[in-house]
Amino acid sequence: MRGLIIKDALTLKSTWKNLVVMFIGSMLLSYALANYTLAIITVPMALLTSGMNTFQTDEFYNTLSYTLSGPYSRVKMISARYLYTLLMAVISFFVGAIIFTIINFTLNPIIDALNIDMLRFLLMLELAGLLVDAVFYPIIYKYGCEKARFVLLSIVMLLLGIAAVVSVSFNVFDMAQLDWEAIIKWMESNGVLVLSSITLILFTISYGLSILFFKKRDF
Amino acid sequence: MNNLEVNKLNKTFKEFSLKDVNIKVPAGKIVGLIGENGAGKTTIIKCVLDAMAKDSGEVKLFGQDYNYKLKDDIGIVYDDSFINESFTIRDLNLIMKNTYSKWDQKLFYKYIKEFNIPYKKEIKKLSTGMRKKVEIAACISHHPRLLILDEPTSGLDPVIRSEILDMFQEFVEDKNNSILLSTHITSDLEHIADDVIFISKGTIVFDEPLKKVKEDYIVIELDKDEFKKFNKKDITRYKENRNDYQVLIEKKNMKKEYNKYIKNITTLDDIMLLYIRGAICED
Numbered sequence: 001m002r003g004l005i006i007k008d009a010l011t012l013k014s015t016w017k018n019l020v021v022m023f024i025g026s027m028l029l030s031y032a033l034a035n036y037t038l039a040i041i042t043v044p045m046a047l048l049t050s051g052m053n054t055f056q057t058d059e060f061y062n063t064l065s066y067t068l069s070g071p072y073s074r075v076k077m078i079s080a081r082y083l084y085t086l087l088m089a090v091i092s093f094f095v096g097a098i099i100f101t102i103i104n105f106t107l108n109p110i111i112d113a114l115n116i117d118m119l120r121f122l123l124m125l126e127l128a129g130l131l132v133d134a135v136f137y138p139i140i141y142k143y144g145c146e147k148a149r150f151v152l153l154s155i156v157m158l159l160l161g162i163a164a165v166v167s168v169s170f171n172v173f174d175m176a177q178l179d180w181e182a183i184i185k186w187m188e189s190n191g192v193l194v195l196s197s198i199t200l201i202l203f204t205i206s207y208g209l210s211i212l213f214f215k216k217r218d219f
Numbered sequence: 220m221n222n223l224e225v226n227k228l229n230k231t232f233k234e235f236s237l238k239d240v241n242i243k244v245p246a247g248k249i250v251g252l253i254g255e256n257g258a259g260k261t262t263i264i265k266c267v268l269d270a271m272a273k274d275s276g277e278v279k280l281f282g283q284d285y286n287y288k289l290k291d292d293i294g295i296v297y298d299d300s301f302i303n304e305s306f307t308i309r310d311l312n313l314i315m316k317n318t319y320s321k322w323d324q325k326l327f328y329k330y331i332k333e334f335n336i337p338y339k340k341e342i343k344k345l346s347t348g349m350r351k352k353v354e355i356a357a358c359i360s361h362h363p364r365l366l367i368l369d370e371p372t373s374g375l376d377p378v379i380r381s382e383i384l385d386m387f388q389e390f391v392e393d394k395n396n397s398i399l400l401s402t403h404i405t406s407d408l409e410h411i412a413d414d415v416i417f418i419s420k421g422t423i424v425f426d427e428p429l430k431k432v433k434e435d436y437i438v439i440e441l442d443k444d445e446f447k448k449f450n451k452k453d454i455t456r457y458k459e460n461r462n463d464y465q466v467l468i469e470k471k472n473m474k475k476e477y478n479k480y481i482k483n484i485t486t487l488d489d490i491m492l493l494y495i496r497g498a499i500c501e502d
Contacts, residue, residue: 003318071290071291071318219265
């Protein structure tokens with residue numbers, strides 16, 4: 001399994017220059033906007049989504065067919081990809097934390113102006129990223145990257161459409177009546193816990209579904 | 220012992236199916252798998268390696284029922300390159316070292332040195348021949364007992380092809396090793412194969428020692444009049460050309476008087492071509 005994780009990690013090699021450019025760009029933008037959130041989250045988010053890129057690289061080079069010919073079971077291959085994703089989430093959190101600390105040391109007053117707990121914010125971003133991965137991965141395992149994009153887009157559009165029709169017809173979501181202040185307050189105190197729980201559940205379901213779908217795929 | 224044994228393998232697609240395919244690759248032998256494009260060669264290989272789910276059938280590796288761990292003793296080369304082009308030789312070594320339990324870094328770098336392949340260059344900067352050599356070095360450097368090669372020499376010039384074929388021959392000098400070599404370049408097989416399996420439209424046509432195949436089948440050439448007079452019962456397959464007929468005859472049907480019609484040495488290509496594109500005599 002180590003070989004697979006290393007293979008995925010090595011694909012980052014071809015993107016490190018982009019990460020540097022991204023960071024510089026986001027720093028400039030943050031400086032202009034006097035808000036450094038973007039500079040703090042850009043690189044971690046790019047790292048977090050690197051799991052998704054590995055699917056594309058595998059598909060492009062037909063690596064899956066070769067990997068399956070090696071001493072790996074299909075379950076091991078999926079486990080390696082999920083483990084890699086979790087590892088990247090941890091690494092990207094620490095990268096974000098380091099960037100935050102450096103910026104905080106050098107540009108302290110501006111960070112204070114954000115008025116949020118940046119580390120908690122980062123953690124929630126990581127969890128949200130993992131949630132997205134949890135939704136994407138089984139669909140990619142079933143359909144491959146190319147088709148998965150359309151499948152996901154159509155599912156999202158369908159769900160949004162249904163939600164819109166339901167909310168308009170039955171007046172379910174009256175945004176104006178929502179107590180946003182209370183929601184934000186609740187999120188501040190319970191957000192990490194709730195998001196962690198949802199991510200954990202969805203990630204486990206996603207892993208199971210990926211195994212189920214991948215078992216039946218031909219390469 | 221058979222390093223690979225496939226029994227009654229079936230796999231059905233919409234427009235194609237493998238039907239009851241049986242294959243044996245004994246230790247110490249090179250077995251050639253030949254057939255036209257789309258005959259099912261790659262499908263068989265993928266089913267053997269679990270890159271494709273089989274509908275039914277049995278795969279045995281090294282005398283044991285299929286288990287993914289046994290693939291630690293198999294080296295693979297596919298027609299298409301599988302290596303991420305941004306990787307270097309060192310990256311590949313790092314991945315392989317952490318994949319195969321018997322990965323031999325020294326041997327790998329020995330091959331790389333012999334092939335004059337630069338370590339630090341990205342794979343994308345190497346020529347097609349060099350890339351193929353890297354793949355072959357990688358597939359041999361974990362001391363596999365079985366090589367499964369799917370069109371390993373396609374797109375390569377004759378010099379590189381010959382070098383690679385020499386490597387394969389060296390590999391089977393160890394009598395525990397064997398190779399299943401799928402190719403449509405049958406001239407490669409004529410030099411190195413012990414047995415030949417010919418597959419057409421998903422069905423095995425014959426599975427024989429190469430020597431026997433070349434003894435058992437003879438291709439003769441007849442003009443139109445000769446063909447008309449020829450005993451059609453002796454013809455296995457025939458193909459009408461513009462000026463003559465190419466006729467495939469099995470040795471058992473060969474008669475002395477047919478010797479005069481032999482114009483060239485029969486090759487695997489001739490046999491394959493007549494089996495695939497030739498017609499069967501109706502009368």
